[in-house]
Amino acid sequence: MPGIETPVIGPAAPRGLCTDCGISRGPDPKACGRACQFIKPDYPALEAQVHGRARDPARPDELHFGPHRRMLRARLAKPAPGAQWTGITTRIAERLLDTGAVDAVLAMAPDPADAWKPMPVIVTRAEDMARCRGMRMGYAPLLALLEPARAAGHRRLAIIGIPCQVYALRALERELGFDRLFVIGTPCSDNTTTENFHRFLALLDERPETITYLEFRADFHVELRFADGRVREIPFLQLPISQLPGDFFPLTCRTCVDYTNVLADITVGYMGGQGEQWLLVRNERGEELLALLGDEVVTSTPGSAGKRDGAVKGFLANTERAAGGLPLRRMPDWLRPIVGWLMPRIGPRGLEFARARVEMKAVETIIHLRREEPRRLKSMVPAHVWALVSRYGLTPRDSERPPSSGG
Ligand SMILES: Cc1cc2nc3c(=O)[nH]c(=O)nc-3n(C[C@H](O)[C@H](O)[C@H](O)COP(=O)(O)OP(=O)(O)OC[C@H]3O[C@@H](n4cnc5c(N)ncnc54)[C@H](O)[C@@H]3O)c2cc1C
Ligand code: SF4
Ligand code: SF4
Numbered sequence: 001m002p003g004i005e006t007p008v009i010g011p012a013a014p015r016g017l018c019t020d021c022g023i024s025r026g027p028d029p030k031a032c033g034r035a036c037q038f039i040k041p042d043y044p045a046l047e048a049q050v051h052g053r054a055r056d057p058a059r060p061d062e063l064h065f066g067p068h069r070r071m072l073r074a075r076l077a078k079p080a081p082g083a084q085w086t087g088i089t090t091r092i093a094e095r096l097l098d099t100g101a102v103d104a105v106l107a108m109a110p111d112p113a114d115a116w117k118p119m120p121v122i123v124t125r126a127e128d129m130a131r132c133r134g135m136r137m138g139y140a141p142l143l144a145l146l147e148p149a150r151a152a153g154h155r156r157l158a159i160i161g162i163p164c165q166v167y168a169l170r171a172l173e174r175e176l177g178f179d180r181l182f183v184i185g186t187p188c189s190d191n192t193t194t195e196n197f198h199r200f201l202a203l204l205d206e207r208p209e210t211i212t213y214l215e216f217r218a219d220f221h222v223e224l225r226f227a228d229g230r231v232r233e234i235p236f237l238q239l240p241i242s243q244l245p246g247d248f249f250p251l252t253c254r255t256c257v258d259y260t261n262v263l264a265d266i267t268v269g270y271m272g273g274q275g276e277q278w279l280l281v282r283n284e285r286g287e288e289l290l291a292l293l294g295d296e297v298v299t300s301t302p303g304s305a306g307k308r309d310g311a312v313k314g315f316l317a318n319t320e321r322a323a324g325g326l327p328l329r330r331m332p333d334w335l336r337p338i339v340g341w342l343m344p345r346i347g348p349r350g351l352e353f354a355r356a357r358v359e360m361k362a363v364e365t366i367i368h369l370r371r372e373e374p375r376r377l378k379s380m381v382p383a384h385v386w387a388l389v390s391r392y393g394l395t396p397r398d399s400e401r402p403p404s405s406g407g
Pocket of ligand 3: 253258
């Protein structure tokens with residue numbers, strides 16, 4: 001199809017912790033050793049390379065969210081049909097193609113055989129970006145398209161990616177040698193295989209094939225949309241989590257240390273947006289990307305309310321008790337609707353919700369690695385993650401201390 005390329009890519013090399021970002025399918029599968037966030041990540045060095053400085057714990061929220069110039073609550077004035085939220089992510093990419101700032105964009109489209117399965121594509125026409133709107137669940141080898149993109153003569157690229165893809169991209173950026181590279185990142189957590197995700201959908205509705213949209217919203221509800229236009233909202237506490245197998249989320253996604261895509265030029269999420277989108281503009285290129293939207297985007301200052309400590313402590317206790325399985329809340333069924341009603345009203349909101357989620361993910365990483373891959377803690381967990389969990393009494397044992405943490 002003109003405007004969208006789906007080159008044939010090679011098979012994945014067998015790897016331990018791996019989300020098949022695509023590097024192992026490229027011309028140099030050994031590059032995984034220096035590119036993978038699951039092997040020996042170096043966040044301070046890459047943050048400095050990409051943003052000109054590593055995160056500064058003295059600057060508000062950088063310990064949690066990584067280096068950024070500013071954070072915004074945002075929405076497109078005219079939400080794009082089919083978008084996960086209002087479509088800021090794909091609209092930025094459309095504008096890059098429209099204005100000729102890039103030759104091509106690497107992103108995910110739905111697989112023609114399964115709309116929930118991500119399929120990496122090279123897009124060269126702005127009007128084709130609409131096909132990539134919306135979130136799919138699963139892994140797909142986005143970075144395997146770097147070589148085909150180069151071979152097609154694309155020298156100026158934009159990439160839309162999740163954190164484990166963006167880490168590998170940044171680790172190899174200098175050797176890749178593209179003339180320009182823009183990275184639009186989304187946060188990511190709790191991803192799983194597309195097959196597992198279909199099992200989850202089947203527990204949510206009698207006709208799972210009619211579900212066209214799912215989102216875990218910041219107001220503690222899952223929103224489902226259906227092919228006939230219906231919308232259903234389910235409080236988190238009433239999700240059928242207890243019916244999922246303990247290994248529903250792969251170890252990769254229970255232990256990855258970058259929730260907010262700290263190496264992107266701009267991160268487009270929703271966690272800190274209180275019902276709108278949440279932008280982290282991280283560097284000069286991020287400013288350029290946001291400026292492309294002009295007055296198509298409506299922005300305001302993010303809010304913050306509630307206290308996260310109780311929620312994170314409860315999550316820690318549940319995760320420890322689950323002993324490697326899914327953390328379930330101990331609560332009688334009759335209480336669940338009441339607490340489900342209360343949570344969006346008294347729980348952490350806005351930036352406090354985002355801080356809570358980042359800390360929960362950090363807590364989860366430590367607990368699961370200690371149980372399943374204790375030897376990896378030393379190389380996989382950066383010092384800033386230990387700093388995030390220390391307020392909950394989790395501190396590195398001698399064998400777990402990252403080499404450069406110094407204390
Ligand atoms: C698995 C997953 C988990 C997420 N979890 C969170 C979260 O916890 N908190 C949060 O704030 N945000 C999360 N996000 C991001 C969020 O869902 C929205 O994608 C983001 O807010 C952008 O919305 P939008 O309307 O601008 O996106 P759109 O304009 O609709 O574009 C979405 C873009 O996402 C890309 N994409 C879709 N599926 C995948 C996939 N499986 N892998 C890689 N890229 C994909 C596509 O290339 C597409 O361009 C997650 C995204 C994914 C894929
Ligand atoms: S770099 Fe990518 S392909 Fe290689 S091991 Fe890591 S996630 Fe897998
Ligand atoms: S949760 Fe982490 S490891 Fe899993 S897909 Fe998202 S960024 Fe990758």
